[in-house]
Amino acid sequence: MTENYNELKILIAGGSVRDLLLGKTPKDLDYLIASGTAEKFRAVFPKARPVGKSYEIFYLKGLEFSFPRARGNTIEETIDLDLKARDFTVNSFALAEDGELYAHPKGLEDLHNRILRPSFPDSFKEDPLRIFRAATFLARFPEFKPHPELIEEMKRCSSSGWLADIAPDRIGVELRKGLNGPKPGNFLRLLIQGDCLEPWFTEFSGADGIPAGPPEYHDKSVVGHTAEIMDKVAGDQLTCWMAMCHDLGKIFTPPEMLPSHYGHDKAGTAPAKNLGSRLMLPVKFIRAGETAAELHMKSGNYNELRPGTKVDLLMKLHVSGLLENMINLCHADRGEGVLEHAPADLAAILKVSLPAHERNLGKKSGEKLRNMRAMKIKTFSGSRKRI
Template identity: 45%
Template sequence: MQILLVGGAVRDMLLGRPVTDRDYLVVHADHEMFQGRYPTARLVGKSFPVFILDGCEYAWPRGGSLESDLLLRDLTINAVALAEDGAIHAHPMALMDLQASVLRPCSPASMRDDPVRVFRAARFAAQFPDFSPSPELLAQMREAAGQGLLEGHAAERVGREAAKAMAAPKPSRFVRLLAATDCLRPWLAELEACRGVPAGPAQYHDSDVLEHICRVMDCAAGDALLVWMALAHDLGKALTPPERLPRHHGHDEAGVAAAEALGRRLRLPMAFIEAGMAAAGEHMRAHRYRELRPGTKVDLLMRLEARRLTSRMFKLVACDGGEVMLPQVRRELRAVLAVRLPEDKQDQGEASGALLHQLRCEALASSVKSRG
């Protein structure tokens, strides 16, 4: 029996990057032999069974051999294996593509064999912003879209790639590559609808909504949840009636349902779905924060704080071309949260709620006045 470290861990070692997840390939052994040597290993999966041992996956070669497995993987840069004796086994193009920073499919049928690899390739474009997609990759992605191969897959698989892309250094490349190859539909149809729609009047915007979203995503890079908020914040602009363009009055309220639909279609965690909805519905109000009356400010802060999105919302505003207001917002939020009802005014239903709201408004107004 031989066990080889395979895939992303070896790729990252060769690129001099930190290694996080480790996957292994088992050759010259069957499941019984492996289980006998590692009795605590747990077998999972039906269509592609793997063993889980100490948090790592142990799989068997696709096609029956190490050489065939490397040829059947998604991208050449991931088709590398490290043997226990230190020997490197690789797809014929893998080492060259790693050196040249190229994203290339392992075979002419890579995307057709598993069309979810389209989203995986787009995620790697975001994860490795210095790597360029090869003409073969672009062609295979377009072919998968043109033949309707992107439909009918497990939503969790597509959503997992999208979520990983949100955590990447250049998240817009996930969207840009999918858009360039006509792969946004059906999974990210709300983004496809943003293409060609002016982001706003010319004095404020010089691009369509999709390009604007991509720019805001990259500004938010480093915080996956904030990047998702950036992706979702202007989806409502695609719903603006053509006769109203280039203005988008009411796009914030209109975008809430679009953000929810997208998040649920991808089976994203509830924290992402709620953050996307809040970004769509509240970002314009947050842009106007300094103009709001104390009561409206308090209501906005309480809604955001209930979801722990206050800081992220105002970072989104700054990335969206708005003012940097986070220091002021944090100061005023502290003043609001410090308010406590007198004991004799507690537990009185609506009356207590109304008094608490009034006291919070007074505390916020006092904080503003003290800063003069």
């Protein structure tokens, strides 16, 4: 086994080396097997699980080991060819066991300048999913800026129709990674900049030209406002998704109604569902997106609602488990104080129960319970005003 191992040259490669060069601890370590065969690798690591189609990849204990995409006449040439065939220059590094660093010709320069650019002109043609990986990258590393070559190649990819055949669940995975970043709005901003909304994020097409609302309330387009709110709720993936969906209805406002968007809450529920379903997101996300679109306006006006309407809203958010998410969304969208009293009101109405003789009477029992809960909130509101 030692003899076989000596025939294998294994290096740390890709984004893990980038993170090390940035002084960060890599979340995942990926490895490049620069010399040796798959048979020899499996002889040394018999528990390695093969995956991959276009080139050989193995998984072992959660780590990825890949063979080169192309081979040269020497190990060094093989490593160079592999790095030049990766997605982005700042991901095109390899680190040998002895500390020797291999880099794409533009890798160190782009890393120093915090620039994201494709490793080679046909990077997106070879794998169009890399466009969404670029969007995820800028959401995770907002200090980086897209190079003009990146935008140019995104537009070429989009106009050539190469995005259409990507497996939707893979795009959904990239989106969720981006929603976990410190500036998730960059995911949407890059897709717009590179004309890559179609066919997966079609609901946002044209949104950069639609005002988010009257000038006294909004100074951005719908998509500009959406990206801004996504950034404000960064740190919670599900709330970021809700922020992405909350104003989708505004995109479908008839032009003669602009810059107002009456009824955009109800108009946004179907687009939110369609977007989440198209990307094959978990059911929890799809429902959260619908809820954000449908209830964000009512939630934002919570203090002005009638007690019965408050009860209905609170119970919907409670049953869906989204009250805290909606509080954070409305805080970002409307400012502090929105839904301030909602948690206390919910706790109070959940303690209200029907007398035994008024239970199990169908709709009549439901109406009675709602009225009792509304009265509880009314009493609560009155006591707060007296204070």
